[in-house]
Amino acid sequence: MTRDTIDGLLEADGELPLADDLLRATRRWFDHLTHERGHSPATLASYERDLRQFIRFLKSDLGHPPCLMDLANLDVKAVRRFLASRRREEATSRSLARSISALRTFYRWLENEGLVTNRALSQVAMPRIPHTLPKPLTxxxxxxxxxxxxxxxxxxxxxxxxxxxxxxxxxxxxxxxxxxxxxxxxxxxxxxxxxxxxxxxxxxxxxxxxxxxxxxxxxxxxxxxxxxxxxxxxxxxxxxxxxxxxxxxxxxxxxxxxxxxxxxxxxxxxxxxxxxxxxxxxxxxxxxxxxxxxxxxxxxxxxxxxxxxxxxxxxxxxxx
Incomplete structure (x- = not known):
């Protein structure tokens, strides 16, 4: 995940950019995931996609570029509206569960850094994922x-x-x-x-x-x-x-x-x-x-x- 990718977060659709404080925090989080946690490019891309979808929703829901204060003020109802919007886009339960997990990771990092404290995501139950078995060949x-x-x-x-x-x-x-x-x-x-x-x-x-x-x-x-x-x-x-x-x-x-x-x-x-x-x-x-x-x-x-x-x-x- 490059710095250019983070700077261009959500701008591909011609939407409003991120507020400066949230953009700086996002840069630091991906630096943390890359250099301290050692995540693979595929995992970083997955985190970027989940965060991008969430912030795109917030921009539409709030009517302005989200900032760290908006993340701090997030409530359970907003999280449920986000999940409902993803359902309308035909996201599967597995995709929604991955998104929630990624966002919880982001919020835990924000809290550890002393930037934001908010437990709304932890109060929303994970979507139930159907139990499927691997399908091996003979x-x-x-x-x-x-x-x-x-x-x-x-x-x-x-x-x-x-x-x-x-x-x-x-x-x-x-x-x-x-x-x-x-x-x-x-x-x-x-x-x-x-x-x-x-x-x-x-x-x-x-x-x-x-x-x-x-x-x-x-x-x-x-x-x-x-x-x-x-x-x-x-x-x-x-x-x-x-x-x-x-x-x-x-x-x-x-x-x-x-x-x-x-x-x-x-x-x-x-x-x-x-x-x-x-x-x-x-x-x-x-x-x-x-x-x-x-x-x-x-x-x-x-x-x-x-x-x-x-x-x-x-x-x-x-x-x-």
């Missing part, structure tokens, strides 16, 4: 998706297979796989790689020989020179690979492989965890491999495995 479907046989000398297909093997074979997030540099390439002799995940949390991830071979094949076929510090995975024109291209590659393979609509890059990470659990891996070990901060986040996979066991029971038991 072992056969996941294996078919990452099978690079028959691709010939197609370097694009070799690249996509290497990326997908990092998701399914190592449990990486797509952002983590695409953030690897050529220097960090998981090739033969490098059985473990260091990954910096959400919130700057570091973890060591083992790499399978099949993944080594896929990455080495991609490196051999890639038509562009790769410097040590440049991204490992490149797009067709030689720039950094966009996550969207991996999403599209999987989407194109759905019909060919009879994959469900839930087959996505993240489904490969879900499959990694679910298949390890089904094979007897310890939940704590899976937590470390996935880089989850809390075991409760990983425990959702026990419910997925329970459904699989019950389905097998219903199919196989003679009295079912």
């Amino acid at each position: 072992v056969d479907k996941a294996s078919a998706l990452v099978d690079g046989e028959g691709a010939g000398d197609d370097w694009i297909r070799a690249r996509d297979v290497a990326v997908m093997l990092l998701l399914y074979g190592a449990g990486l997030r797509i952002s983590e796989a695409l953030s690897l540099t050529r220097r960090e390439a998981p090739v033969s002799g490098r059985d473990v790689i260091r990954i910096v995940g959400k919130g700057g949390k570091e973890r060591l991830v083992p790499i399978l020989p099949v993944t080594h071979r896929a990455v080495e094949r991609y490196l051999k076929l890639c038509p562009y020179p790769l410097e040590a510090s440049t991204p490992l995975f490149l797009g067709a024109k030689g720039g950094p690979l966009s996550p969207r291209l991996i999403q599209l590659a999987i989407a194109r393979m759905r019909d060919e492989l009879s994959l469900p609509e839930t087959a996505t890059p993240h489904a490969l990470r879900h499959s990694f965890a679910t298949h390890l659990l089904a094979a007897g891996a310890d939940l704590r070990q899976i937590q470390e491999l996935l880089g989850h901060a809390s075991l409760s986040t990983t425990q959702v996979y026990t419910e997925v495995d329970r459904e699989r066991i019950l389905a097998v029971y219903d199919t196989a038991h003679p009295r079912a």
Whole structure:
């Protein structure tokens, strides 16, 4: 998040600018998130989006550029009007919960800095988020998706297979796989790689020989020179690979492989965890491999495995 981005907060729509005191506070908050908290660019962008939506609402609700005093005077009714306005924009409960969480973080920082004290946001209940389980692929479907046989000398297909093997074979997030540099390439002799995940949390991830071979094949076929510090995975024109291209590659393979609509890059990470659990891996070990901060986040996979066991029971038991 750059200073120019903060200075341009909400001005893209030609609306009134922020009051100077709130703009200065916003700059300092993002400096804090960037340099002291070490948040990733994706997390910073999420905070910026949530704050921008909130301040846009305040400008419309108040009729003038909001300042720190306006934030101090915020009441519960105003928060509920904000949530209602987001609902009218068809925001999901998950999006609203994320917005409230981001705004609470902002208000806690304002209070710690002695700028604003207001508990209105803490008095509003979080929207109820429907409980959804991860949707992993079967072992056969996941294996078919990452099978690079028959691709010939197609370097694009070799690249996509290497990326997908990092998701399914190592449990990486797509952002983590695409953030690897050529220097960090998981090739033969490098059985473990260091990954910096959400919130700057570091973890060591083992790499399978099949993944080594896929990455080495991609490196051999890639038509562009790769410097040590440049991204490992490149797009067709030689720039950094966009996550969207991996999403599209999987989407194109759905019909060919009879994959469900839930087959996505993240489904490969879900499959990694679910298949390890089904094979007897310890939940704590899976937590470390996935880089989850809390075991409760990983425990959702026990419910997925329970459904699989019950389905097998219903199919196989003679009295079912």
